[in-house]
Amino acid sequence: MIGGFVAVNDAVRVETAGQLTTADLAARADFKLGASTVSPSNRTIAGPDGTADVEPRVMQVLVVLAEAPGQVVARETLFQRCWGGVYVGDDSLNRVIRAIRKLAAEVGGESFAVETVRQTGYRLSVSGGASIPGSDRSDEAATAPSRRLFLGAGAAALAAAGGAAWWWRSPRADPRFDASMDRGLTALRYGDRRTDSDAVQHFRQAVAIRPDDAGARGLLAYALVAESQSGPRSDAGNAIQEAQRAAQAALRLDSNQPDALTALVLIERSFQSRAAVEDGLRRILGAAPDNPRAMSWLDRLLQGAGRTRESWQLNERLIALEPISPTYMLRRALKLWVFGRSEEAQQASQSAMDLWPAHPLVRMSRLLICAFTDRTREALALVDEEAKKPILLSPAGVSMWRASLAALETRTPAAIEAARTASLDGARSSPALASYGLLAMSALGDLDTAFDIADGFLLSRGPIVLRRDSPDKQLWVDGPQWRNTLGLFTPASRAMRSDPRFRTLSDGLGLTDYWRARGAPDAFLFKP
Structure with missing residues (x-):
C-alpha cells in the first residue's frame, strides 16, 4: 500500500505507507528515471550504458526515493519502509x-542522482523527469508494454537462471487461478512455518x-x-x-508431476530407509532437475546425515534459482559455520537479516551462529531485544538461551550448572529447545x-523423554529416524561426535545403516 507524503522540515515522511516488502516489488510496474527504465519486478535497471x-534492498530504497522525486526522504522513513522499522545501523x-x-x-548515464541532505535523509534528482507508478505518469510510461507476472520477489533471478517456466499457464488463462498460484508459491518461497496454511x-x-x-494439485x-x-499435531493425520x-x-493427470511425487516420497518416508528416500528424491530431480522442493528436501536429508559438502552444492543451486529465499540464505550461513568459516557465516547471516529482518528462522540462525562463534554479547542482544528476538522463541527458550550464553561467556561452574538446569527444563518442554540445549x-x-x-529428543528414551501426544502413533513425523538431526553435525556438537556414545545414537537413528548403504567409511562419522 502506498500512503501519502507530507513535508516536515524539508524531509518527506510517510504518514500511512506500510512496509515495502520484496514481494511487493513483484507487483510494481516498470517506471522511468530520466533515460533509465527501472523494473522492480525483474529487479533490473536499463539505461544508456547497459542493463544491471x-x-x-537496493531496489526497495530506489523505489521509495523515486516515489518522491526532488523531495527529501528522511532516513527513518527509509528504515520504516524498507527494513520494516528495524534499525539495522547506518x-x-x-x-x-x-x-x-x-x-x-x-548504467544510467548519470540521468539521476542521489543527494545526501545532512542529518535528514536523501533526495533523488532526475534529469528529464520521472514517471513513477501511482504518480502522474508520462504517456510513454502509460503505454509501455505490460510486464510478465512474476512469482514473488525472486522471479527475475529465476528467469536469469532459466527457471522461470510458468508451467501452469495455458490458453485458458484465468486471472483468479494465476493469482492463487502466485500467492501459494510466494508463501512457500518466502514464508516460514507459520505460512504453510x-x-x-x-x-x-x-x-x-x-x-x-x-x-x-501437486503443489x-x-x-x-x-x-x-508445523500445524497442530491433532490435524496432521487429516493433512497427510x-x-x-x-x-x-495430480499423477492421474500427469504421471511425472514432480511436486506430487515429492509429497508422496515425504509421506512414505517413515516406512523407508534414508537411502531409499534419497534415491526417490534423486529420481524426481532426474526428470525435473530444477524443482526446488525436491532439491530442498534432498539438501535437508544430506545435511541431517552429516553430508554437508554435498548439501552445500544443492543449496547453492537453489540460491541460483531463488537468490533471495530466506530459507536458502540462512542455510548458506549455517553451512559456512559448519565448515569453520565463521566470518563468512557472520556476513551471510547478516545479509539474510538485512533482507528478512522479521523472519523468525533467519533470526534464529543468526542467534545460533553468534552463540557458538564467541559472539555471546551479540547473541544475547538477539534474545533480549524485542525488535530482534526470534518470534518463535518462547519464554522458556529465552531463559534457556540467557543461561547458556552466560555459561558460554564465563565458563564458571556455577554458570554451567545454571545452563544445565535451564537446558533440561527447555528440553522437556519442546523439541526445538531440546535441539538447542544439546548443542549448548x-x-x-x-x-x-x-x-x-x-x-530423549531423538530416540524417546532415557531420563528426558519428550511427551509426544499425537493421536496417531504411525504418523511419519513421529519416526525416530526422521527427527531433526541437523544439530549433530555442527561445530557445537563436535565433542559429542568424538564420544563413543555417538555411535550408539547413530545406530538408533538409522544413520549408521545409511552411511553403510552409501559406502561411507567409519571416519565419515566425524567429518563435517
Whole structure:
C-alpha cells in the first residue's frame, strides 16, 4: 500500500505507507528515471550504458526515493519502509545508497542522482523527469508494454537462471487461478512455518478453479505435507490423507508431476530407509532437475546425515534459482559455520537479516551462529531485544538461551550448572529447545547432559523423554529416524561426535545403516 507524503522540515515522511516488502516489488510496474527504465519486478535497471541486476534492498530504497522525486526522504522513513522499522545501523543504508549511485553512474548515464541532505535523509534528482507508478505518469510510461507476472520477489533471478517456466499457464488463462498460484508459491518461497496454511488455502482455491491442473494439485499435496509438520499435531493425520488424495489426483493427470511425487516420497518416508528416500528424491530431480522442493528436501536429508559438502552444492543451486529465499540464505550461513568459516557465516547471516529482518528462522540462525562463534554479547542482544528476538522463541527458550550464553561467556561452574538446569527444563518442554540445549551442553563440555537430551529428543528414551501426544502413533513425523538431526553435525556438537556414545545414537537413528548403504567409511562419522 502506498500512503501519502507530507513535508516536515524539508524531509518527506510517510504518514500511512506500510512496509515495502520484496514481494511487493513483484507487483510494481516498470517506471522511468530520466533515460533509465527501472523494473522492480525483474529487479533490473536499463539505461544508456547497459542493463544491471539490482539487489532487492537496493531496489526497495530506489523505489521509495523515486516515489518522491526532488523531495527529501528522511532516513527513518527509509528504515520504516524498507527494513520494516528495524534499525539495522547506518552502514546498511549507506551501502544501499552507494549502490544506487553506482548504478546511476555505470548504467544510467548519470540521468539521476542521489543527494545526501545532512542529518535528514536523501533526495533523488532526475534529469528529464520521472514517471513513477501511482504518480502522474508520462504517456510513454502509460503505454509501455505490460510486464510478465512474476512469482514473488525472486522471479527475475529465476528467469536469469532459466527457471522461470510458468508451467501452469495455458490458453485458458484465468486471472483468479494465476493469482492463487502466485500467492501459494510466494508463501512457500518466502514464508516460514507459520505460512504453510496460507499456501494450502491458495492452492485449494487454484484447484477449485481448475481441477484438471496437475501442477495445482501437486503443489497442494506438497503444501499439505509441509503443513502437517508445523500445524497442530491433532490435524496432521487429516493433512497427510488430503495430501495423498491430491498427489494421486495430480499423477492421474500427469504421471511425472514432480511436486506430487515429492509429497508422496515425504509421506512414505517413515516406512523407508534414508537411502531409499534419497534415491526417490534423486529420481524426481532426474526428470525435473530444477524443482526446488525436491532439491530442498534432498539438501535437508544430506545435511541431517552429516553430508554437508554435498548439501552445500544443492543449496547453492537453489540460491541460483531463488537468490533471495530466506530459507536458502540462512542455510548458506549455517553451512559456512559448519565448515569453520565463521566470518563468512557472520556476513551471510547478516545479509539474510538485512533482507528478512522479521523472519523468525533467519533470526534464529543468526542467534545460533553468534552463540557458538564467541559472539555471546551479540547473541544475547538477539534474545533480549524485542525488535530482534526470534518470534518463535518462547519464554522458556529465552531463559534457556540467557543461561547458556552466560555459561558460554564465563565458563564458571556455577554458570554451567545454571545452563544445565535451564537446558533440561527447555528440553522437556519442546523439541526445538531440546535441539538447542544439546548443542549448548556439548559446547560447554557437559556430554552426559548432552547425550541425555539427545536420547530423549531423538530416540524417546532415557531420563528426558519428550511427551509426544499425537493421536496417531504411525504418523511419519513421529519416526525416530526422521527427527531433526541437523544439530549433530555442527561445530557445537563436535565433542559429542568424538564420544563413543555417538555411535550408539547413530545406530538408533538409522544413520549408521545409511552411511553403510552409501559406502561411507567409519571416519565419515566425524567429518563435517
